[in-house]
Amino acid sequence: MPAVNFSDPTGTDRHRAMDGPLGRAVMAALRAPSILNTQPWRWRIHDGAAELWADRSRQLTHLDREGRLLTFSCGIALHHAAAALTALGHRPGIDLFPDDREPDLLARLWVGEPHRPTSDESHAFQSMLSRRTDRRPGLGDVAVPAYLLRQLRGAVERSGAHLHLVPDEQLPVLMVAGDHAAQIESADPGARADLTRWTHRPQAAREGISADTVAPEVVRRVPHRQFLSGGDAHLDPGVGSDRTADYAILFADGDGRLDWLTSGEAMSALLIVATMHHISVNPISNVIEVAATRATLAGLLCQLGHPMLGMRLTVAAATPPPRETRRSPAEVIDA
Ligand SMILES: Cc1cc2nc3c(=O)[nH]c(=O)nc-3n(C[C@H](O)[C@H](O)[C@H](O)COP(=O)(O)O)c2cc1C
Structure with a gap:
């Protein structure tokens, strides 16, 4: 499947779309x-909807041959966009895999009824924007309370x-x-190549894992x-x-693929609630890739179900880790 590529219509159309609720929700996502x-x-x-497409040119060729984690990640983005739309005062409408002829068209999101966001929904939106992955060891003495789990x-x-609490x-x-x-x-050259590619991106690319967010072993x-390894990881x-x-x-x-996508949506819901309650979530996915x-x-x-992601849950540190980069809307959103 070739990489998705769309033409960019007039600047005015784009401006209007990006200023509307869908544009703002997608930017937040x-x-x-x-x-x-x-x-x-x-x-x-x-046409009044935001389409979410899988970008296969960004799929990990060895670590994620089937596109399981790609689709899961897109599910998180979809739920983020829907949560943003809610906080912006609109009920989200979602169709998953809306076109059988286009397997990479994962979802269509549209603006539903007007809705007055609750303070919880606004808090959820702010938490979604401020969340970061913290890879440092946890605080040690304090466990996440059972009621929050x-x-x-x-x-x-x-x-x-x-969610299985281990x-x-x-x-x-x-x-x-x-x-x-x-x-x-580490014994698989293809897996090592995937990891090297996405941990050594030029800074200007605003993608991949940067040394500032990785702590030494x-x-x-x-x-x-x-x-x-060692000195290449800069996070204290x-x-x-x-x-x-x-x-x-x-x-x-x-x-x-439907399970992968909806599991990603569920992960987003978990991440938002966790951040609202000062819980840090560090995904562990190598156990899923193998x-x-x-x-x-x-x-x-x-054998009651199919594992999608492992994670470590700790009380969030008072000082957050550095913020990981993202590509700009112009690179990711066609409008
Ligand atoms: C499906 C998935 C798998 C991930 N696997 C890992 C992992 O194995 N180890 C890890 O430290 N972070 C993992 N992460 C976290 C990402 O590396 C992180 O979300 C990304 O670098 C962006 O940084 P941010 O979460 O701070 O915004 C995973 C995230 C997702 C969505």
Whole structure:
């Protein structure tokens, strides 16, 4: 499938579209997190709707051959746009996979009834914009309260997916899976090439993982992906530890492209609620990329569903990590 490419009509049309609710919602959704910050989406605003397209030129060729994490990332962007539309005073309308002939057209978003946003919805929108991935070890002494973990699970369930809170007795299995995934990927030249490509982007490209958001390797309760080695990682890890961190697996009933997309929407809902309550979420996806460890995670779910993403949950640090870059609206939105 070739990369999506649209022509840009007159500047006036674009200006009008970008100033409207859909344009503003889609611009806010550019802050959505994505696998290796690939930002694998394109938006096209026309005829009263915003179309979300998968950008296959940004798919990880080895780590994500099927497009599972690409589609999941796009699901996060879609939910971000819908949450923004709500906060801007409109009910969002969404069609998933609206055209059978266009498999890369993932969704169509339109403006529904006027709606007076609640203070919670406005807070959610602000949290969505301020959220960042913090890879430093957690605060150590304080665990996320159980009632907040239940709220995260509720947010995921309401969005059509599930959240397994990993109990202490399953942690050794998650630990071994994390180690195993890291070993398999570091022995695979294709996987290493994917990682190198997206951790060594020129600054002007505003994509990929920058050294400022990666901490040097430290001892972890569950191993995390090491993006950059030693002195190449510039984020000060601080003095915290993951001693009281919680771990969770977001999972779905099925394992097709619709499940990947709706799981991404559920992840966005989780991220927003987490940020509103000062919970930091660090995704762990190498255990999903490697088929063998994905199967191990399915075992932790007693085969009740299909794992989509692992994550570490900690109380957010008082000082946030640096903000990761994003491409400009002109590069991503056709209007
Ligand atoms: C599907 C998915 C998988 C991810 N996997 C990892 C991971 O394995 N390790 C990690 O530290 N961050 C992971 N992330 C976080 C992204 O790297 C991060 O969202 C991106 O670099 C943008 O930074 P931000 O979240 O601070 O805006 C993942 C994010 C998504 C959406």
